[in-house]
Structure formats: structure tokens, C-alpha cells
Amino acid sequence: MDIPVIEPGVIPPDHVAPDALQGIRRQQTNPKRWDGAGWTEFAEVLRSAGIEVVEQPSLRGTFATDAGGTAYGMPHGVVIARSAVQVADLLRAAQAHRVPVTARGGGLTTEGESVAFGGVLLDMTGMSRVLAIDREGLTVRTEAGIFWHSLAEVLRRQNLDYLSAPLNLTSSVGGTLGVGGIDVNSARLGCSADQAISLQVVTPTGEIVECSDTQNPELFQRVILGYGQFGVITEATLKVRPYTPLRLHYFYYTSLRTAIEDLQLLDRNDASDYSGILTMMDKVVNLLVAFDSDAREAAFMTAWRARLRGHGEAAVALRMAAYYALHPWRLGEALFLYERRRKLFPEFRRAEYTRGGVMFDRTVVFSRAVWKFWGGRQMVIPDLAASEEKFVEAVLRGNAVCRKYFRHYTLYCVGIKLREDHRAHYELSCVPPDARERAYGCEFEPMIGDQVIARDRLQSFKNEIYDIGVELGTSYYRFGGMMKGYVRRVFGDALVDKHLAHKRRADPAMILNRDVIF
Numbered sequence: 431m432d433i434p435v436i437e438p439g440v441i442p443p444d445h446v447a448p449d450a451l452q453g454i455r456r457q458q459t460n461p462k463r464w465d466g467a468g469w470t471e472f473a474e475v476l477r478s479a480g481i482e483v484v485e486q487p488s489l490r491g492t493f494a495t496d497a498g499g500t501a502y503g504m505p506h507g508v509v510i511a512r513s514a515v516q517v518a519d520l521l522r523a524a525q526a527h528r529v530p531v532t533a534r535g536g537g538l539t540t541e542g543e544s545v546a547f548g549g550v551l552l553d554m555t556g557m558s559r560v561l562a563i564d565r566e567g568l569t570v571r572t573e574a575g576i577f578w579h580s581l582a583e584v585l586r587r588q589n590l591d592y593l594s595a596p597l598n599l600t601s602s603v604g605g606t607l608g609v610g611g612i613d614v615n616s617a618r619l620g621c622s623a624d625q626a627i628s629l630q631v632v633t634p635t636g637e638i639v640e641c642s643d644t645q646n647p648e649l650f651q652r653v654i655l656g657y658g659q660f661g662v663i664t665e666a667t668l669k670v671r672p673y674t675p676l677r678l679h680y681f682y683y684t685s686l687r688t689a690i691e692d693l694q695l696l697d698r699n700d701a702s703d704y705s706g707i708l709t710m711m712d713k714v715v716n717l718l719v720a721f722d723s724d725a726r727e728a729a730f731m732t733a734w735r736a737r738l739r740g741h742g743e744a745a746v747a748l749r750m751a752a753y754y755a756l757h758p759w760r761l762g763e764a765l766f767l768y769e770r771r772r773k774l775f776p777e778f779r780r781a782e783y784t785r786g787g788v789m790f791d792r793t794v795v796f797s798r799a800v801w802k803f804w805g806g807r808q809m810v811i812p813d814l815a816a817s818e819e820k821f822v823e824a825v826l827r828g829n830a831v832c833r834k835y836f837r838h839y840t841l842y843c844v845g846i847k848l849r850e851d852h853r854a855h856y857e858l859s860c861v862p863p864d865a866r867e868r869a870y871g872c873e874f875e876p877m878i879g880d881q882v883i884a885r886d887r888l889q890s891f892k893n894e895i896y897d898i899g900v901e902l903g904t905s906y907y908r909f910g911g912m913m914k915g916y917v918r919r920v921f922g923d924a925l926v927d928k929h930l931a932h933k934r935r936a937d938p939a940m941i942l943n944r945d946v947i948f
Contacts, residue, residue: 460502460542460547460912463503463504463547464530464547464548465548466548467528469506469527469549472523472526472527472529472550473485475526481509481516482510483507483508483509484507484508484509484510485506487504489508490506490508491504493505493508493534493537493545493546496538496540496542496544497537497538497809498541499806499807499809500540500542500808500810500885500912501911501912502545503545503546503547504546504547504548505532506548506549508550508551508553509551510553510555510556511552511557511575512557514665515638517662518636520550520552520636521632521634521636521662521941522636524939524942525635528941529550529941530546530547530550530941530945531552532545532546532547532550532943532945533605533658533662533942533943534546534551534552534554534605535574535575535601535602535603535605536555536577536605538600538601539908539911541908541912541913541914542912543657543658543908543911543943543945544605552662554575554664555602557573557574557575557664557665558573558575558576558577559572560572560584561573561665563584563588563590565590568670568671568672570585570670571665571667572665573665574602574603574605574664575602576603577599577603578595579600581603582595582793585670586793590670590671590672591670591671591672591674592625592668593619593671594611594612594621595611595622596612596613597612597842603663603668604662604663604664604666606622607626607629607653607654608623608653608654608658608663609623610622610655610859610861610907612846612871614704614705614720614844615703616844616845617696617705617847618700618703620847620848620849621846623654623655624847625669627667627668628640628641628667629641629642629650629666630665631649631660631663632661633649633936634660634938634942635936635938638664651854651855652932657859657909657910658942659929659936659942659943659947659948660933660936660942662942675788675789676703676721676792677721677722677724677727678784678787678789679718679720680716680718681716681740682714682715682716682742682743682745683715683717683739684715684746684750686709686712687826688739688740689715689740690707690821690822690825692717692738692740693705693845694818694821695734696719696734696738697845697868698818699734702721702726702730702734703720703721703722703726705844705845706842706843706844707842707843707844708840708843709841710770711763711767711832714746714767714771717740720789763837766838773803774803777803804840804875806880807878807882808883808888809875810875810888810891810892812828812896812906812913813873813907814871814872814895814905814906815860815870815871815899815906816862817862817864817865817866817869820862820864820902820903820904821843821870823902824899825843827898828872828874828895829841829874831874831891831894832874835876835890835891836876836891838876838877839875839877841872841873842872842875843871843872844870844871846861846869846871847867848861848866848867848869857929858921858925859905860906860907860909861905862903862905892913893913896913900916900919906920909947910947911945914945914947926948933948
């Protein structure tokens with residue numbers, strides 16, 4: 431084989447460079463790892479302040495990826511946060527030595543947002559105490575590293591409950607407030623971040639600041655749904671409510687469009703306390719409707735039940751039996767659906783917390799059962815956040831992408847009531863720019879299980895979902911990390927550059943969660 435002669439001073443072509451494969455679109459990858467300049471001096475400063483820095487590879491390796499299992503990176507060291515003062519000392523030192531800081535709560539990100547590609551990983555779960563409960567004022571003050579299910583357990587002892595929390599309660603309070611958080615009651619109560627009355631925040635330059643809508647409001651607006659760019663939330667005062675069990679009803683559809691239209695009908699007319707859609711592919715579409723009181727349930731039965739076009743489980747089972755009898759080559763799909771139902775339904779109806787259609791402890795379901803049936807070694811959940819008017823088209827187009835790439839997948843759809851001043855709070859965020867009183871979100875999740883799928887294939891799938899957002903002018907509930915290039919394409923240079931300027935003023939060395947958005 432002839433070996434090509436390289437002329438002196440001429441750089442040969444790189445056949446694995448990003449532009450080497452002409453005509454093949456480059457996939458978003460992990461950011462470059464920080465080179466470690468100044469790490470030794472930075473770590474010594476922390477230790478002199480009494481802050482433990484974990485540098486053993488075996489311990490750092492436990493933080494190498496997030497729940498998505500597709501982004502991998504190693505921090506130079508890990509610090510478990512113990513107090514706001516400690517976090518402030520760390521951030522001041524990071525500014526001085528220009529060391530990247532990645533904050534992490536439950537690590538439930540799927541695009542590498544809570545993965546440190548060098549620098550220090552700040553684990554917030556060391557700050558997980560409930561500080562005070564005001565039963566009369568219906569508020570709770572808590573440290574931000576606490577998981578939602580742990581907060582719920584403390585509130586339950588006082589016969590109280592959170593208002594709106596993420597579906598998976600193994601996420602942290604602080605992490606959720608920074609990205610939104612949606613629940614099946616978000617159509618009435620807003621996202622989890624809307625329940626925050628005030629926050630204690632450590633700014634990227636190490637100031638400890640209390641903020642709210644009236645106290646340091648600009649910082650409050652930046653931090654809520656700010657994706658960790660403008661500060662580390664260390665404490666939060668949240669609205670709570672008296673505890674109530676859920677009275678559950680399930681309506682089954684064979685048309686995804688019809689189910690979404692009925693969901694929006696209920697939300698538009700405030701006809702239920704909880705509502706959401708969970709599907710198994712587009713063959714079994716389940717509209718969940720639930721209530722906190724007998725009175726609300728009775729009003730629904732009188733005014734709205736007959737207007738829903740969904741059916742009971744038995745009726746849909748008969749329809750599906752007829753369908754698969756006529757399509758015997760798809761019996762494998764029918765067996766998958768049957769097996770999924772056989773394992774899943776008993777988990778949601780366990781006698782410990784559900785009796786007679788009443789769920790007495792949704793915390794158990796949303797923290798344990800959800801992760802048991804939807805988690806795995808790899809998990810990608812691209813999503814679209816759309817205005818009410820665009821939502822049906824966005825979901826149908828996203829569903830077609832799911833069918834193209836995967837045999838088995840699930841969709842989760844829910845509405846979100848918006849703050850009246852949501853544009854001031856959520857200008858560059860998951861809230862769609864054209865949404866008014868209400869927005870909608872849909873997660874598109876392949877059922878991967880124990881399979882290991884090539885990351886390029888997963889990224890191609892996600893890109894096709896994200897491209898729908900660009901074409902329709904929507905937004906994303908998970909944006910950042912490996913798909914942050916879509917932020918500019920959706921929001922435009924002017925808005926992104928405006929917030930980048932805010933970031934540079936707040937974080938001169940650009941050290942806090944710097945690989946997430948900008």
C-alpha cells in the first residue's frame with residue numbers, strides 16, 4: 431500500500447473530524463473535558479476552609495453519568511454540600527481559580543446536564559433537612575437537596591402535602607425548581623417551580639441571597655427555571671396544602687388525537703383536579719382523571735363524563751382483540767401490551783396505598799413504581815413543550831418519529847397552568863414563547879429496558895423530535911446538555927445573547943453549570 435507523502439507544514443485531512451463525513455449531519459456530543467489548570471490550588475483552598483474534597487477515582491466514578499446513561503464525564507473532585515456557607519466558599523474559590531462547578535441533585539437529567547466534564551461536582555443531597563412547617567400559613571421551608579418523596583414523608587406527618595411535583599419524586603427540590611417540574615395536577619396548580627415563594631440562593635460569585643417576587647426579584651426570576659445558570663438554590667419556601675387522597679378514573683382511547691382533545695377540554699374547563707395522558711405506543715392511550723374531593727368528582731360526573739369519548743378497559747380490550755384477530759402478524763405486539771399491563775396495573779393498585787379506586791399515597795407510586803417501570807441503563811426522553819393550539823400536531827408528529835425508531839415506547843402528556851407574569855420569569859425556558867394561559871408538554875420515551883442502543887441512533891431519534899420543535903416554534907422541557915444547540919434555533923440569537931449577557935455579568939468566570947445552556 432502506498433503511504434502518502436505529507437509536505438512539511440501541511441496539515442493532513444482528519445478523517446474522523448466533525449466535517450469529514452460530507453452530507454452526514456453531525457450529532458451533538460459531550461463537551462470537551464476541562465484540562466484541570468489550577469485544580470490543585472483550588473482543592474487546597476477548599477480543604478483549608480474545612481471542605482472535604484473527594485478525589486478517589488472509585489468514588490468520583492459514581493457520578494460519571496446521569497439517569498440518561500448516554501453522557502459520561504468524570505469530575506476532578508466531588509464535594510457534598512453541607513451548608514450555604516460552604517457552597518459560597520466553594521463558588522468564590524471556583525471564580526478565583528476558574529474551576530468549573532456542576533451542581534447535582536437527584537441526577538435525573540438525561541442529556542448530561544448534571545454530569546461534570548472535569549472540575550468539581552457539587553452534590554447537593556447533603557442538604558436535605560426540612561427546616562420549618564407553617565401549618566396555618568400552608569408553607570414549608572426546606573433545604574434544596576432533599577428529594578420530593580422525603581419531603582412528602584415529613585409533610586404527611588402533619589397531614590400536609592406538596593402541591594405540584596415532578597412525576598418522579600426521586601428528583602431534588604432545588605433541581606426541580608431550576609427546570610420546572612410537571613405533575614398530573616399542573617394544569618390546575620402550575621409547575622413545581624410556581625410553588626416557590628422564596629429561595630435562598632448562592633450566586634456564582636459566592637453571595638448568599640434571599641430572593642422572592644418582592645425581594646431581589648430579578649435574581650428570583652433568573653433562578654426559577656434558570657437551568658442552574660444564575661445560582662445554586664440552597665433553601666426554598668414552598669406552598670403546601672392539606673393532604674387528600676386521590677379518587678381515580680381511567681378512560682381508554684384508540685385515537686391519540688381524540689384523547690388529547692378530551693384532555694384539553696377538561697383542562698380548559700377546570701373539570702378535574704388531576705389530568706394526564708400515558709400511552710403504550712399509540713395502541714393503548716390512557717387518560718387519567720382524578721379528584722381531591724367527592725364534590726369535585728360529582729360535578730365532573732354530572733357535567734363532563736358523558737362528553738368524554740374514552741371507554742372503559744373492557745371495551746378497549748374487546749376492540750384490541752378484534753384488531754389483533756385481523757392482524758395476526760402483530761400478535762407479538764399484543765403479547766407485549768398484555769405483559770406490560772399484567773405487571774404494571776397491580777403496582778398502581780397495591781393494597782398498601784390504593785383501595786376502591788382511591789390512592790392514599792401517590793408518593794409511593796410516583797417515586798418507586800415509575801422508576802421501576804420506566805428506568806433502565808439508558809433512558810432518553812426528548813420532549814416538546816407547546817402552546818395549546820400546537821400541541822396536537824406536535825404530539826402526533828413526535829409519535830410518528832417514535833414509531834419509526836422503536837417498536838415499544840410511551841408518551842406522557844400533561845397541561846401546565848402558567849403564571850400571569852410568566853414571560854418575566856420564564857423568558858428563556860421550557861415555557862413556549864407563544865403560550866398564554868396554559869402550555870402543554872409531551873415526553874417521548876422509548877422502552878429500552880436492558881438493551882444497549884448505539885448513542886448515535888438515540889441521538890438521531892432525539893434530533894428528529896427536537897427538529898419538530900424548531901419547525902413548530904415550540905420549546906422543550908429538557909433543554910441543555912447534549913441538545914443545547916437547539917436552544918438558539920428555537921429562541922433565536924437575540925434572546926439567547928440577552929441571557930448570555932446576564933450570565934456573564936452574574937458569573938464572570940463562567941464556571942457554574944457552564945456546559946448546560948451556553
